[in-house]
Amino acid sequence: MRIDEFYKPGEMTSPFFTLHSEAGSLLRRGTINFAKREGRVSSLPTPNFLAHTVRGSVPHLTSDNLELVPVDSLQISAEHFYEQKEPAGLSYPHGLHSYLNANKYLLFLDTRDPSKHAPSSANTEKYLSVNTHGGVRKITPELWCRMISQYKPDFYAVIADVLSDTEPGNKRVRKSVDRTIRWMDECLERTKDLDIPVFATLVGSQFEQERIRSAQEAAQRKVSGFVVSGLGFGNQALDLIKISLKELPEDKPRITYGFSSPESVLEAVSSGIDLFDSAYVSKMTDKGRALTFEFGNEEDETADKHGSKAPKSINLWDPSFADDFTPLKKGCKCYSCITPHSRGYIHHLLNAHEMLGLVLLMSHNIYQYTNFFESIRQSIDGKTFEESKTRFMENYSHEVESDGAQGHEDEVDANSLGVPMKKKRTLLL
């Protein structure tokens, strides 16, 4: 840690972001420091993730179940709250933490849901157009700032004209950069008295010059950090993001979207990203999969030692788990694994279409994801990150974890309900 950054004479509070790694290093360890508030963590070690939420809750987990997982920060998508005429809770006087019963968490508020990349580019000069459950809503800079001042998140990103077309034209992209800068200036002006750290969103789509322009303009503003999205760019995403990152000051944190699978997290960490979304966890849970991979553990038992690559997760829909009465992952300390709820029981819950199956999978998966990030930080501290990353890439299979609920046939043991009356006599129903 560089002492001069951590403590500046005459200033009682530490800077928003403290970088612990050497200057110039792409691989970063840092700490984001927040104002101290009763009952809430005030610092967030990086690299880390913002837990993905839907309408302010981690999918399937009520707050008591979420409390059993060592999660520190939540990613809140404003679009989820704007399904009716007025954004939900906008007239609630005690802020979003209390509205969501999320007092112990650091809340990051952005506009769009990073787990989906739905085309909605019908933005105009005056407003951002958002396609919600309740229909298309218009978010103006004015409304956005009203939401920030009512919700009082711990940090937030200003609205931006993010394009979701795959290959927008040069003219449209230039307009998106201009508009994003203008909205940023308007929002910064409107919220300057709130004293909430604000992040700028970088745009520029696939055009190098526009990405550079967007990043440079944002870097000149009084912002605390940056959001740079890789959503919608497929294999080019990391290269495009690197173009933006080059223009940014080192001493401010960077959030990215669309890099939540373990492999892409590791690549993006190597490239200097500090915070991630956890859409991967929500996606794996919905497929009925439990995360089993490990990072940086020499005695990793999940990885096969005999050459063949180990899967990163297991598919609980697979009937072979029906009579497996061991926990999802040996040694895991999550609620599901210590109770223990067995793989066989969770398989049954999925098979019986019972909601508890997803509750148990989500609480395990998000627990494992926090472990993953903890291991990444430890390996950076211990200077073994690159080594562990190489081993991870060698040990695990990197094919898409595609199988899940698809093609599932209900398993029923109809014979245990009684005795067949006459063999082979089948009634036509």
Place this chain on the structure above:
Amino acid sequence: KSALTFEAVAKCSTTKARTALLTLPHGPVNLPVFMPVGTQGTLKGMTPKQVEDSNCQIMLNNTYHLGLKPGQELLDKVGGTHKFQSWNRNILTDSGGFQMVSLLKLAEITEQGVQFASPHDGSLMMLTPEHSMSLQNSIGSDIMMQLDDVISSLTTGPRVEEAMWRSIRWLDRCIAAHQRPHDQNLFAIIQGGLDPELRRKCVDEMVKRDTPGYAIGGLSGGEEKDQFWRIVSLCTDLLPKNKPIYCMGVGYAEDLVVCVALGVHMFDCVFPTRTARFGNALTMKGTLSLKSGRFAEDYEPIEEGCSCLACTKYTRSYIHLLTTKDTVGCHLISLHNVAFQLRLMGEMRAAIEKDEFPQWIQQFFAGYFKEKAKYPPWAVNALRSVGVDLLA
């Protein structure tokens, strides 16, 4: 031949309401009790820890569903449903017969058992009293129900008497087939339709079998409520006072209050958790449909004074935002509805123990229905029969 103890605690000096402590193989149950229904070995999205935290002492599993998934072989392998679902408190299972008759095509009852078309391939199968016992022994429930001859409560004529006698014969077969009487309790089910004479005979015969507890069966099938309560009241008069009495499928608040006043100890119903999925929250002042837009800016808890997670930590407005869209919304209302049912029972037990039950009933009806004109006449009649005049 009994794996329970029953200790009377208090008796209302006006009505027939009683409190008792029932001790089952997996711990104590304070009576009267409401048992939430965890059909497939799980209570609608709640973790066993959450169910335990709500002070639930016993829940219901359905034999038919567990027989189908995960199946008997697997239940034997894992050592029963308590272990399977990590629930260390009590479980009651039904016989499976009722669900077959109501869910399956071609279900038909013969002397041998319930004949039905396999939900798997349509082939003809038979659930016998012996098989029902074997399945419930594999499940390992603390209270198991006999297979009975289920008929609609609207059935009349000789079929009612036939079903009553057959249920008695099947009870004998169940008792003979029961492999674990030392750690599982088999309850008899009183049949006899709406005919008091048949009910009387059935109670006589079944009491001779001296089972650890009794259920009042064959009701809640669309009969007039005025007939329903009369049969319940007749059965509680005739049944022994030192054993638990269970009224199957009853769960609406006003029904629970009336049946407790008539002397019933145990109830179950899918309604509280099922209705939660549609956004309906139960309260002492009636049901709130949280889907309704009028809750969008309502920052009050679902019910003031409720100690559940939904009421202590969340507003109606936020639950309105989630309800019928996210599972979390459903979980929160389920948590509340289960807490509501258990609180209702707890309040009744406390009132009986203080011998203030009649006053409590008056207060409950006033809060729940708001005006006397809206009190259901059958409930007024039923309570009048045990000395509580709601309209006074």
